[in-house]
Amino acid sequence: xxxxxxxxxxxxxxxxxxxxxxxxxxxxxxxxxxxxxxxxxxxxxxxxxxxxxxxxxxxxxxxxxxxxxxxxxxxxxxxxxxxxxxxxxxxxxxxxxxxxxxxxxxxxxxxxxxxxxxxxxxxxxxxxxxxxxxxxxxxxxxxxxxxxxxxxxxxxxxxxxxxxxxxxxxxxxxxxxxxxxxxxxxxxxxxxxxxxxxxxxxxxxxxxxxxxxxxxxxxxxxxxxxxxxxxxxxxxxx
Amino acid sequence: xxxxxxxxxxxxxxxxxxxxxxxxxxxxxxxxxxxxxxxxxxxxxxxxxxxxxxxxxxxxxxxxxxxxxxxxxxxxxxxx
Amino acid sequence: xxxxxxxxxxxxxxxxxxxxxxxxxxxxxxxxxxxxxxxxxxxxxxxxxxxxxxxxxxxxxxxxxxxxxxxxxxxxxxxxxxxxxxxxxxxxxxxxxxxxxxxxxxxxxxxxxxxxxxxxxxxxxxxxxxxxxxxxxxxxxxxxxxxxxxxxxxxxxxxxxxxxxxxxxxxxxxxxxxxxxxxxxxxxxxxxxxxxxxxxxxxxxxxxxxxxxxxxxxxxxxxxxxxxxxxxxxxxxxxxxxxxxxxxxxxxxxxxxxxxxxxxxxxxxxxxxxxxxxxxxxxxxxxxxxxxxxxxxxxxxxxxxxxxxxxxxxxxxxxxxxxxxxxxxxxxxxxxxxxxxxxxxxxxxxxxxxxxxxxxxxxxxxxxxxxxxxxxxxxxxxxxxxxxxxxxxxxxxxxxxxxxxxxxxxxxxxxxxxxxxxxxxxxxxxxxxxxxxxxxxxxxxxxxxxxxxxxxxxxxxxxxxxxxxxxxxxxxxxxxxxxxxxxxxxxxxx
Amino acid sequence: xxxxxxxxxxxxxxxxxxxxxxxxxxxxxxxxxxxxxxxxxxxxxxxxxxxxxxxxxxxxxxxxxxxxxxxxxxxxxxxxxxxxxxxxxxxxxxxxxxxxxxxxxxxxxxxxxxxx
Numbered sequence: 064x065x066x067x068x069x070x071x072x073x074x075x076x077x078x079x080x081x082x083x084x085x086x087x088x089x090x091x092x093x094x095x096x097x098x099x100x101x102x103x104x105x106x107x108x109x110x111x112x113x114x115x116x117x118x119x120x121x122x123x124x125x126x127x128x129x130x131x132x133x134x135x136x137x138x139x140x141x142x143x144x145x146x147x148x149x150x151x152x153x154x155x156x157x158x159x160x161x162x163x164x165x166x167x168x169x170x171x172x173x174x175x176x177x178x179x180x181x182x183x184x185x186x187x188x189x190x191x192x193x194x195x196x197x198x199x200x201x202x203x204x205x206x207x208x209x210x211x212x213x214x215x216x217x218x219x220x221x222x223x224x225x226x227x228x229x230x231x232x233x234x235x236x237x238x239x240x241x242x243x244x245x246x247x248x249x250x251x252x253x254x255x256x257x258x259x260x261x262x263x264x265x266x267x268x269x270x271x272x273x274x275x276x277x278x279x280x281x282x283x284x285x286x287x288x289x290x291x292x293x294x295x296x297x298x299x300x301x
Numbered sequence: 302x303x304x305x306x307x308x309x310x311x312x313x314x315x316x317x318x319x320x321x322x323x324x325x326x327x328x329x330x331x332x333x334x335x336x337x338x339x340x341x342x343x344x345x346x347x348x349x350x351x352x353x354x355x356x357x358x359x360x361x362x363x364x365x366x367x368x369x370x371x372x373x374x375x376x377x378x379x380x381x
Numbered sequence: 382x383x384x385x386x387x388x389x390x391x392x393x394x395x396x397x398x399x400x401x402x403x404x405x406x407x408x409x410x411x412x413x414x415x416x417x418x419x420x421x422x423x424x425x426x427x428x429x430x431x432x433x434x435x436x437x438x439x440x441x442x443x444x445x446x447x448x449x450x451x452x453x454x455x456x457x458x459x460x461x462x463x464x465x466x467x468x469x470x471x472x473x474x475x476x477x478x479x480x481x482x483x484x485x486x487x488x489x490x491x492x493x494x495x496x497x498x499x500x501x502x503x504x505x506x507x508x509x510x511x512x513x514x515x516x517x518x519x520x521x522x523x524x525x526x527x528x529x530x531x532x533x534x535x536x537x538x539x540x541x542x543x544x545x546x547x548x549x550x551x552x553x554x555x556x557x558x559x560x561x562x563x564x565x566x567x568x569x570x571x572x573x574x575x576x577x578x579x580x581x582x583x584x585x586x587x588x589x590x591x592x593x594x595x596x597x598x599x600x601x602x603x604x605x606x607x608x609x610x611x612x613x614x615x616x617x618x619x620x621x622x623x624x625x626x627x628x629x630x631x632x633x634x635x636x637x638x639x640x641x642x643x644x645x646x647x648x649x650x651x652x653x654x655x656x657x658x659x660x661x662x663x664x665x666x667x668x669x670x671x672x673x674x675x676x677x678x679x680x681x682x683x684x685x686x687x688x689x690x691x692x693x694x695x696x697x698x699x700x701x702x703x704x705x706x707x708x709x710x711x712x713x714x715x716x717x718x719x720x721x722x723x724x725x726x727x728x729x730x731x732x733x734x735x736x737x738x739x740x741x742x743x744x745x746x747x748x749x750x751x752x753x754x755x756x757x758x759x760x761x762x763x764x765x766x767x768x769x770x771x772x773x774x775x776x777x778x779x780x781x782x783x784x785x786x787x788x789x790x791x792x793x794x795x796x797x798x799x800x801x802x803x804x805x806x807x808x809x810x811x812x813x814x815x816x817x818x819x820x821x822x823x824x825x826x827x828x829x830x831x832x833x834x835x836x837x838x839x840x841x842x843x844x845x846x847x848x849x850x851x852x853x854x855x856x857x858x859x860x861x862x863x864x865x866x867x868x869x870x871x872x873x874x875x
Numbered sequence: 876x877x878x879x880x881x882x883x884x885x886x887x888x889x890x891x892x893x894x895x896x897x898x899x900x901x902x903x904x905x906x907x908x909x910x911x912x913x914x915x916x917x918x919x920x921x922x923x924x925x926x927x928x929x930x931x932x933x934x935x936x937x938x939x940x941x942x943x944x945x946x947x948x949x950x951x952x953x954x955x956x957x958x959x960x961x962x963x964x965x966x967x968x969x970x971x972x973x974x975x976x977x978x979x980x981x982x983x984x985x986x987x988x989x990x991x
Contacts, residue, residue: 069900073893080892083592084885085878087568091930093944096581098929100571101451102947109948110937118935118945119352122952129445129454133508133520134956136396140501140524141963143399144531145970147494148542189355197351197934201959205359212367233407237400244397248389256447257389289364292966296371296973303931311887318894318914327906334910341917348924349932349946353954360962365913372906372969376976380904381983516953523960527967534971542974543987549971550899553912553964560919560957561892567950568926 112262114270115194124194124274128258132247134201135239135281142236142288149295167217175217182210190282191275200239200278204285211290220294227287235287242280246273303347310344325380331369338362387434388443388456388511390427391465394420395504399497406493414480417496421476421503425469428507431458432466436861442513450513450574457513457575460865461642464510464635467719470847471631471726472503474840475624478730481834482737486536486622495535495622502528502628509636515563516573518643522559522636526552526604529633532625533617544616551613555603558596559640565593575643579650587654594659597644605637607663607700608670611693615677618689623733626685630692630729631722638699638718645703649869656706663704668798670697675805679812682743684732687809688725691768694806695721701795702783708866710786715862717779720767720851724775727764727844731757734833734841741824744813749822751814753830756838758817760845765810767848770803775851778859884925891918905972905982909965916961920954927951 088095105118105126115121123131186203193199215223227235243258250259250273253266260274261267317337324330338361346354398420406413434441440459444450476499483492505525512518530552534545567573569589570581582590599610606614614634618626648656674694681687695717702714734757741747751758767774770781780803787796822828832838851858879886895918898911927947935945976982 066901069897073897077889077893079592079595080889081879081886083565083589084882084889086586086589087565087882087885087926089878089881090884090925091928093929095568095926096571097568097926097950098571098947100581102571102949104452105948106935106943106945116936116938117352118937118948119350119951119955122948123955125446126448126453127516127952130517130520130952130956132396133517133524134959136501136505137520137523137527137960137963139400140498140505140527140531141966143403143494143497143501144527144963144967146403147491147498147531147535148537148545148967148970148974150490150494151488195936195938197936198355199352201955202352202355202359205356205364209359209363209367212364230407233404237404240396240400244393244400247393250446251386251389254447256444257386257393258446260446293364293367293371296368296375296966296970298375308883311883314887315890315894318891321910321914322894322898322902322907327904330907330910334913337914338917341921344921345924348928349934350924350951350954351934353924353951353958356955356958360958361917365962365965368966368969369906369910372972375973376906376982380902380907381985516956520956520960523963527963530967530971534974537974542971542978546905546968546971546975549964549968550908550912553968554896554899554915557915557919561922564919564923564926567923 113260115274117193117195117197117199120194120199120274123199124277125260128247131281132240132243132258135243135284138285138288139237139240142292145292145295172217175213179210179214182206186282190278193278194271194274200281201285204282205289207282207286208289208293211286212293215290215293215297220297224294227290232287232291235283236291237284238287239281239284242277242284246277249273307344307347310340310347313340314344327373327378327380328370331366331373334369335362335366338366385430387427387430388458391424391431391511392456392504392508394424394427395500395507399500399504402497402500403493406496410489410492411484413493413496414476414483417500418473418476418480420500421469421473424504424507425473428465428469432463434458435460435463451572451577454517455513455574455576456511458511460862461639461646461715462511463861464639464718465507467722468503468506468510468632471627471722472499474726474844475499475627475730478627478733478837478840479622479624480836482622482624482733482837485737488537491535495532498528498532498535499625499628501525502532502633506632506636510639513575514573515566515575515578518640519556519560519563522556522640525633525636526556529629533621533629535625536620536622539620540616541620544613544620548613548617551603551610555600559600562593562596562600565589565596575647579647582647582651582653585653590653594644594648598641598659598663601637601640601644602666602700603637604640605634605696605700606693607666607696608673608693609666611670611674614693615686615689618692619683619685623685623729623736626688626733627726627729630689631726634692634696635718635722638696638703638714641703642715646869660704660706663700664792664795665704667697667699667701667704668795670694670700671798671802672805675802675809679805679809682745684735684742684744684747684813685729687744687813688728688732691806691809692725694802695725695768697802698780698783698799701799702786705783705786705790705792705795706870707786707790708870709782709789711866711870712859712862713779713782713786715866716782716855716858719858720775720779723844723847723851724764724767727760727841727848728768730837730841730844731761731764734837735761737837738830738833739827741827744816746823747827748816748820749827751817753828754832756832757841760841761817762814763845763848765814767852769807769810773849773852775848775855777852778855782859884928885922888918888921888925891915891921903984905975905984906969908984909968909972912968913961913965916957916964920957923950923957924954
């Protein structure tokens with residue numbers, strides 16, 4: 064009954080949606096307003112104005128950098144939220160789950176150990192070269208975070224957490240938010256507005272280092288947050 | 302030609318989405334959800350968006366799935 | 382350039398403050414509260430300066446990264462953005478109230494995260510109020526919603542997590558429907574800036590825009606808890622810690638209304654189609670919310686539950702004012718955003734103080750508390766009188782304006798509904814005051830509890846005084862918002 | 876109908892959106908609801924991305940050998956943010972689910988109604 068009713072409701076809702084969709088500008092055409100209005104400026108002036116060969120990076124870190132500042136705040140909010148919801152009153156009372164119910168197979172262990180250095184190199188490359196190649200801070204950071212998760216699965220969370228002691232972790236988690244603030248305020252003091260980067264003039268050489276700094280901040284913060292969320296959910300302290 | 306391939310991918314996406322809903326075993330559903338994300342990642346790579354594809358692969362297929370698995374392990378595996 | 386960097390101070394300070402909170406409070410969690418209060422004082426100062434600038438120089442913009450729209454993101458400060466004032470005021474007082482409250486109500490380890498989340502929520506609201514970019518709006522909406530969901534669950538009491546989950550699912554669907562609408566508008570016009578969007582929406586297909594408007598209305602009315610979409614609100618608002626209830630009920634639901642106002646600003650300027658169908662719907666839903674919200678509130682035993690339903694009723698007033706689409710109606714609605722925030726914060730903080738001191742939540746158990754906690758009870762009484770709309774208080778003027786708006790629009794029926802709604806509200810607040818002052822106590826020991834600690838009393842008293850002052854000087858916000866409304870309605874020749 | 880065929884990318888995302896919504900409304904298991912929410916999220920992302928499709932568009936990375944047409948970079952930037960938002964929502968929701976299970980021993984909403 065409930066299913067049928069919901070289904071009917073959704074089919075009813077789909078009619079105006081589909082009709083509206085059919086009236087939108089045709090997908091893929093180069094004459095769409097989405098492609099003729101703001102984007103030509105990004106594509107033509109982007110590399111010149113921002114120093115990024117990857118225009119997506121130019122958009123997310125320079126033209127619309129404030130959005131990305133918001134994005135890293137959202138994920139930091141998620142971390143605070145997970146801690147606020149999950150951390151149990153007294154550490155002494157915490158329920159220790161068994162490290163893992165099934166013993167880790169030596170094959171998995173071997174693969175994780177062998178691949179780890181390559182994964183790290185790959186993510187660091189992504190983070191540092193975000194402005195000229197696909198990928199960037201967040202992608203690289205998430206991959207490092209995923210590696211930490213994989214390590215926790217094979218070696219146990221306690222041992223992995225020793226790589227990133229609690230005192231250090233506390234500083235790394237807000238790294239992205241703080242790095243944005245530092246670069247943003249520097250830009251504000253030197254070039255006029257929050258998150259401004261130099262377009263020309265004597266400070267031009269600072270542009271790429273600044274972008275790289277932001278990328279590193281996002282990467283480090285992203286990795287720490289992703290891993291900490293996992294640890295908190297898995298039952299050990301974030 | 303690439304249009305036909307797009308259609309196949311969309312078909313697969315919808316099939317995966319339905320499978321996620323229908324599967325009673327939550328562990329299996331999580332894995333199917335991961336597949337869903339990977340197909341989506343392929344779609345985006347084909348549309349000239351390697352950045353989004355990388356993110357989707359790392360976040361959607363990777364971290365989100367792991368978090369789902371942790372939650373399933375901490376709660377119950379069967380859906381009623 | 383040429384305008385100082387106060388907008389940056391306003392937006393960035395709470396985010397940095399929140400990022401540093403867990404680090405600073407690692408050893409001593411109690412520090413977090415004082416730190417958050419200090420950070421938010423700076424934000425409040427910035428809000429004051431910015432509001433002063435708006436009132437003296439008129440609206441102005443700040444371009445993030447120096448990129449002019451539509452290339453970059455614009456922060457737009459106009460009369461509606463002045464809601465940062467009320468956000469900062471209520472936020473600051475709630476933070477102060479939290480100092481003593483958090484110590485008792487929360488597990489110690491969660492205290493730093495509590496304050497970080499409150500800062501993020503308030504910072505997100507400030508960003509939402511001033512941004513001029515529809516995608517940036519979505520980002521700030523997510524910051525404030527995520528922290529809101531977590532704050533509901535943070536006590537870990539009774540059904541807190543369930544209420545938070547329900548809130549999260551409804552909230553996430555509404556955010557997605559807003560993002561879908563952003564997608565529609567972007568596909569049609571290629572721009573994300575609000576001012577630019579209003580210009581470019583003039584010559585596009587109207588039907589997809591209508592669907593987008595529908596999705597936006599749906600999304601924002603979930604956030605604002607308009608009646609058929611209110612089901613998440615009573616549990617979430619009553620189970621949250623009291624200062625959080627004050628923030629959620631006073632401010633976060635208003636974010637939905639503010640979003641509607643932004644949408645109307647775009648639509649009136651774009652003049653793309655006749656809005657009367659939407660307006661009529663909102664008017665009716667508003668009227669139903671007023672009556673049903675009040676009826677539900679009448680039968681509640683839990684004091685915070687009652688206040689939560691009363692919020693639904695008052696949101697009805699605001700939506701009715703918006704739907705009337707007449708000048709007085711919209712002015713009344715905009716000012717009611719402000720006044721209801723003050724009143725509801727008074728009531729929730731007052732109720733929080735009562736619960737904190739006595740340990741009881743039900744009206745029956747709280748009998749006779751008027752003698753035990755005279756100051757808090759008096760403040761609650763002032764709040765109750767204001768919310769009913771008895772003349773010398775804050776609630777009167779805006780309800781009066783909305784009624785005027787209904788008459789102006791030739792909708793006498795709605796003016797009558799409004800009066801009946803006020804009557805219902807009167808009944809249930811009388812019931813509450815009766816229990817406080819005139820009934821013999823159900824628990825004799827309640828007479829021995831003392832007044833709340835001074836950091837809790839100050840916010841309550843300040844808010845109650847403001848409720849009275851806003852009644853006397855109520856014309857100030859009315860005349861402040863008037864040019865914005867006139868400007869908004871100008872294209873339709875009203 | 877022809878217009879629907881040209882805009883098949885939008886149509887696909889609308890279908891996925893409705894599938895996700897159906898899961899949220901009908902499924903009783905909280906984790907299942909959350910999966911529905913995630914499907915809905917990706918559907919909206921696909922919708923916004925479709926607004927930026929350029930036929931045979933190349934990745935918008937300038938440099939030696941890059942030739943137009945390029946894919947639209949703006950929706951890509953927006954969706955990068957969107958994906959992170961989706962991850963954040965899921966993380967919080969799953970934490971809530973874990974807590975709910977610890978308290979009530981069930982995550983079926985039919986059983987949880989009784990608790991309330």
